């Protein structure tokens with residue numbers, strides 16, 4: 433166990449939950465005094481009676497639509513913003529992939545919390561002061577993977593090289609070749625793109641460059657690419673996870689490949705039954721919807737915020753010493769499809785397609801021909817085969833269909849398509865695996 437881990441991350445679970453609930457009550461009382469929006473939301477809640485996490489059920493859940501509506505009615509930061517706009521020293525936006533972006537503002541104290549949280553996330557991935565890290569998330573889009581991540585790396589004491597994704601592979605790879613940083617932060621797709629460009633740009637494979645560790649985040653689908661990335665760069669691939677409303681990243685993967693929440697004194701997680709919204713126990717195997725509460729945020733506090741992610745608790749006793757159970761994130765609740773009664777995430781399909789030994793390129797799309805999330809028909813897929821595969825496309829189709837059925841229980845109708853038919857993502861662009869029809 434490393435002595436660098438903050439004490440709060442190694443407390444016994446019950447003790448930690450008590451601290452979180454105490455911090456929750458303190459913040460709720462402050463919001464009741466200072467913010468009309470939250471005063472209304474707490475109207476039916478006896479804050480002093482909240483003594484354990486299950487008691488939080490008496491507080492209304494907050495959705496992305498609530499935040500959007502609040503900001504449309506009371507711009508710029510919404511009814512839920514506390515304090516005055518003059519105290520805000522940085523405003524960041526969500527990526528806005530699903531409608532109008534939402535905005536968060538941070539006060540000096542909020543920024544300090546973000547910096548400390550990010551520093552802890554990167555420390556969890558194994559980075560340490562004295563090392564260098566090249567930043568290759570988008571820097572110019574006003575999103576939290578940009579400047580806040582740079583500031584978090586600085587807080588850790590890492591020598592950060594803030595290039596960003598925008599200048600492209602040539603610039604980034606040349607800088608890596610000149611400065612020999614040990615670390616890279618990027619989306620998985622962009623890290624793959626960079627790795628593949630390396631021979632062309634700097635005349636050697638990415639595995640011969642200095643990168644030893646890649647902290648990947650900002651989009652789903654890392655697990656399908658993990659092995660390929662590790663081999664391409666000859667590096668350790670570490671997942672990080674965040675959300676604009678909570679913190680740029682607040683989950684980091686440890687050396688034992690477990691994804692932990694860091695600084696649990698600042699963020700309180702709950703796992704709810706996606707249908708009933710009742711709280712579930714934090715036991716290995718528990719799967720449900722992740723709901724987060726910030727515990728000390730000044731300007732845009734989030735109380736029981738529905739991130740829309742479905743997670744599973746996969747370890748409660750990690751060897752690294754962190755007591756916060758580690759999670760696997762499957763995808764967003766709004767991406768979950770129900771095919772003939774079986775829940776399936778696009779990311780799970782991607783895992784199967786990528787790891788299959790069939791002659792496939794790994795690229796595929798779901799053709800969504802139904803309204804909503806549920807269909808009684810088979811799920812239609814477009815799957816690229818490799819150039820001149822040895823098997824006939826009918827045989828590939830049938831074998832893949834069997835693999836998907838046996839691994840995920842999902843019935844599919846597959847169209848095999850030639851290589852390079854599916855548009856490859858640009859730089860830091862987010863990829864949707866679903867084509868709506």
Ligand SMILES: [Zn+2]
Nearest residue numbers: 686690750752
């Ligand atoms: Zn761990």
